[in-house]
Amino acid sequence: MEDGEDTVMGDSHTFPALSSNQPRAQTLLTHLGSHPTPTLTPSHNPQATASSSPGSDQSQSRGSGMGPPDRLAKTSDTGSSSADQFSRLDSLVEPNSDWEDEDMVKPGLPLASLATGLCYDHRMRYHCEVSPESDVHPEDPRRIYYIYKELCRAGLVDDEESARPLAPKTLERIPVRDATEDEITTVHTDAHYAFVRSTRDMPNEELIRLERSRDSIYFNKLTFASSLLSAGGAIETCMAVAQRRVKNAIAVIRPPGHHAEVDKAMGFCLFNNVSVAARVCQDKLGDACRKIMILDWDVHHGNGIQEAFYSDPNVLYVSIHVFQGGRFYPNGPAGDWDMCGEGAGLGRNVNIPWPSQGMGDGDYMYAFQEVVMPIAQEFDPDLVIIAAGFDAAAGDVLGGCFVSPACYAQMTHMLMTLSDGKLAVCLEGGYNFKSISKSALDVTKTLMGEPPGRLTGTAPSKAAIETVRRVRSIQASHWSHLYPKNTVQQIHGDRLHDILRIFQSNQLYENCKLTPLYVYRTAISQSFENQVLARPEIMGQAHPVTNKMEVHNVWLADSLKGYIKWICDKGYGVIDVNIPKHVTRESTFGRYEGEDDDRPTATEELAAYLWDNYIDANQATEIFLLGVGNAFHGVVNLLINRGTYCPIQLDERMLTIPENLYKRVNGVVSFVSENPVRAVASHTQTWLSKWYRENSLVFVASSHGIWNKDLRRPSKRYGTLVQSSASDLNQMLDLHKEAVFEWISDRADGADEETGDEDA
Numbered sequence: 001m002e003d004g005e006d007t008v009m010g011d012s013h014t015f016p017a018l019s020s021n022q023p024r025a026q027t028l029l030t031h032l033g034s035h036p037t038p039t040l041t042p043s044h045n046p047q048a049t050a051s052s053s054p055g056s057d058q059s060q061s062r063g064s065g066m067g068p069p070d071r072l073a074k075t076s077d078t079g080s081s082s083a084d085q086f087s088r089l090d091s092l093v094e095p096n097s098d099w100e101d102e103d104m105v106k107p108g109l110p111l112a113s114l115a116t117g118l119c120y121d122h123r124m125r126y127h128c129e130v131s132p133e134s135d136v137h138p139e140d141p142r143r144i145y146y147i148y149k150e151l152c153r154a155g156l157v158d159d160e161e162s163a164r165p166l167a168p169k170t171l172e173r174i175p176v177r178d179a180t181e182d183e184i185t186t187v188h189t190d191a192h193y194a195f196v197r198s199t200r201d202m203p204n205e206e207l208i209r210l211e212r213s214r215d216s217i218y219f220n221k222l223t224f225a226s227s228l229l230s231a232g233g234a235i236e237t238c239m240a241v242a243q244r245r246v247k248n249a250i251a252v253i254r255p256p257g258h259h260a261e262v263d264k265a266m267g268f269c270l271f272n273n274v275s276v277a278a279r280v281c282q283d284k285l286g287d288a289c290r291k292i293m294i295l296d297w298d299v300h301h302g303n304g305i306q307e308a309f310y311s312d313p314n315v316l317y318v319s320i321h322v323f324q325g326g327r328f329y330p331n332g333p334a335g336d337w338d339m340c341g342e343g344a345g346l347g348r349n350v351n352i353p354w355p356s357q358g359m360g361d362g363d364y365m366y367a368f369q370e371v372v373m374p375i376a377q378e379f380d381p382d383l384v385i386i387a388a389g390f391d392a393a394a395g396d397v398l399g400g401c402f403v404s405p406a407c408y409a410q411m412t413h414m415l416m417t418l419s420d421g422k423l424a425v426c427l428e429g430g431y432n433f434k435s436i437s438k439s440a441l442d443v444t445k446t447l448m449g450e451p452p453g454r455l456t457g458t459a460p461s462k463a464a465i466e467t468v469r470r471v472r473s474i475q476a477s478h479w480s481h482l483y484p485k486n487t488v489q490q491i492h493g494d495r496l497h498d499i500l501r502i503f504q505s506n507q508l509y510e511n512c513k514l515t516p517l518y519v520y521r522t523a524i525s526q527s528f529e530n531q532v533l534a535r536p537e538i539m540g541q542a543h544p545v546t547n548k549m550e551v552h553n554v555w556l557a558d559s560l561k562g563y564i565k566w567i568c569d570k571g572y573g574v575i576d577v578n579i580p581k582h583v584t585r586e587s588t589f590g591r592y593e594g595e596d597d598d599r600p601t602a603t604e605e606l607a608a609y610l611w612d613n614y615i616d617a618n619q620a621t622e623i624f625l626l627g628v629g630n631a632f633h634g635v636v637n638l639l640i641n642r643g644t645y646c647p648i649q650l651d652e653r654m655l656t657i658p659e660n661l662y663k664r665v666n667g668v669v670s671f672v673s674e675n676p677v678r679a680v681a682s683h684t685q686t687w688l689s690k691w692y693r694e695n696s697l698v699f700v701a702s703s704h705g706i707w708n709k710d711l712r713r714p715s716k717r718y719g720t721l722v723q724s725s726a727s728d729l730n731q732m733l734d735l736h737k738e739a740v741f742e743w744i745s746d747r748a749d750g751a752d753e754e755t756g757d758e759d760a
């Protein structure tokens with residue numbers, strides 16, 4: 001910023017430099033309008049509150065003082081107004097320290113004593129529609145006025161309209177100015193600047209025509225002027241913060257900027273205010289403001305900011321936005337999670353794309369704690385700028401999300417921990433007057449030192465957890481503090497359940513001489529091949545940092561092993577069936593797989609197949625069925641379907657099979673934890689439920705809904721129910737082992753110790 005450059009819009013006042021570590025004395029202030037009231041600090045200069053109302057011309061024409069020189073001198077006297085110099089000196093860490101550095105310690109709270117800045121100018125309201133249609137455009141000029149008024153009502157602004165009492169240290173006005181062409185073109189092309197400037201001289205009809213040909217943007221003759229002020233306001237705000245003239249600041253500016261691309265106005269945005277401000281700070285302050293983080297919490301993706309810094313390693317852009325698979329404005333793939341920057345800027349672009357609207361406080365806090373802050377702390381910026389759209393706020397119809405003012409305050413509070421507190425908040429979107437006003441107020445109070453309000457709901461949604469995990473896993477390759485490192489994509493290996501099955505197969509052969517049964521592939525889902533064995537459960541503790549499951553911390557829990565051993569020792573035959581949660585297919589390495597949807601059907605098919613091909617053909621007459629967890633479904637269906645009718649068989653067999661099955665099955669033992677308890681009954685064979693009741697033992701977890709006191713006692717169709725005191729299947733299997741052995745022994749012995757088969 002050169003002296004004189006910023007005098008375009010009015011009187012200017014030059015003040016001494018605020019701190020000794022500034023590169024040179026600069027023109028700090030531009031006084032706008034016609035009422036020269038050079039300095040004002042409410043406590044020192046009460047008469048400065050001239051007659052004006054918020055949003056009126058007069059209210060803007062004063063209030064431009066950055067603070068009285070005498071107060072500024074205090075910090076200058078000390079030799080350094082900045083805590084930067086001594087904040088890192090800690091004599092306690094020096095083992096031989098005899099407090100020699102004590103003279104470096106400055107009394108008081110030099111940074112906390114600085115005021116928070118506020119940039120607002122009513123002239124940014126001049127950009128409006130030439131001929132408003134029936135509906136008022138959401139990017140309504142009154143947006144910034146309502147925010148300003150809210151700050152006044154809270155007594156934060158030294159304005160005669162402000163409620164009393166005023167805050168002890170009111171907001172320090174940062175005067176707005178026109179951004180220069182040179183500044184705008186640090187981000188935008190000359191052609192784009194020339195285009196926006198050309199709207200100044202267009203007749204209204206042409207402006208309307210232009211509006212229709214563009215993507216979500218309107219123009220009038222003052223669009224250019226307002227846009228320059230908005231960008232200039234962002235520049236002044238960020239510079240004031242970066243140079244420590246204020247503690248931190250908020251810029252209540254419009255038109256917004258984050259959609260404006262290098263060569264394109266779109267999405268209510270003309271010049272990319274935040275991007276221009278970041279570039280200007282870098283250019284003017286050099287190493288003192290080299291690394292800048294831009295956090296964009298507008299509900300829309302800031303495509304313009306992303307584009308401007310996509311290959312810049314010194315600007316970290318983090319955006320939390322609704323994405324909806326690229327169908328939410330600004331549409332397309334740019335806002336997706338895998339857009340991480342390119343070239344030297346690779347890893348400096350972080351998108352957190354919500355899959356849908358409706359996100360709330362818990363989701364934003366989760367994203368901040370899990371992704372935003374870890375990355376921000378590692379990046380360690382010199383300045384943080386918030387592209388602060390308040391359209392994710394509860395009440396905003398365009399955004400459709402539910403972020404509360406307290407949540408905006410919490411996020412602000414977290415970002416204040418970075419870059420020695422150098423935080424500049426610049427308004428972007430937000431279209432519900434009340435929502436944006438309340439949100440901006442809470443953000444401003446937090447900047448000024450009030451603790452953020454308490455949150456009512458902090459639980460993240462499943463969608464947020466999934467999104468954040470995905471973002472973490474891809475960003476982990478760019479940030480050393482971020483885990484888990486995404487290594488599985490390069491690994492070609494086997495799913496553990498396949499490996500375990502081989503292990504179990506070997507073990508069961510060793511101990512019990514069990515061998516896998518051949519399953520004819522075309523008849524039954526291929527996934528059951530080799531699964532006609534035991535059901536294992538993996539229990540383990542992931543590494544606390546890498547989230548990896550290390551083999552020495554993982555156990556294979558298999559309570560059924562004890563059952564199989566007992567059965568084998570008794571000399572019975574056994575068929576052990578495992579119902580897999582997932583069907584292994586190729587090319588799914590490293591991907592999370594949920595349960596297969598057609599599992600119940602497949603279970604039924606397998607049970608029937610085993611009966612028809614192995615059990616029915618066997619000479620055994622004493623057969624016990626053991627159904628654990630999901631296998632319960634197959635056992636029950638076997639009883640109902642194979643026992644009552646069999647549509648694919650010939651008529652005569654249909655008559656013989658029921659008799660055959662019920663005669664040969666001596667007992668059914670089931671363990672049910674989470675699955676529904678199913679009834680065994682038939683309309684045609686009314687005796688079936690009675691038979692089931694007499695020949696079954698169904699252990700149901702203590703926590704199961706069937707024990708609900710408000711329900712009627714379950715009918716006998718559910719078999720002989722036993723309430724287990726445990727709720728985990730493996731625990732239940734252990735707990736009732738002896739009872740089951742006894743029950744089976746009694747029945748089998750009663751039948752002359754004939755061989756029994758089991759289907760688990």
Ligand SMILES: [Zn+2]
Pocket residue numbers: 298299300389391428429430
């Ligand atoms: Zn927006």
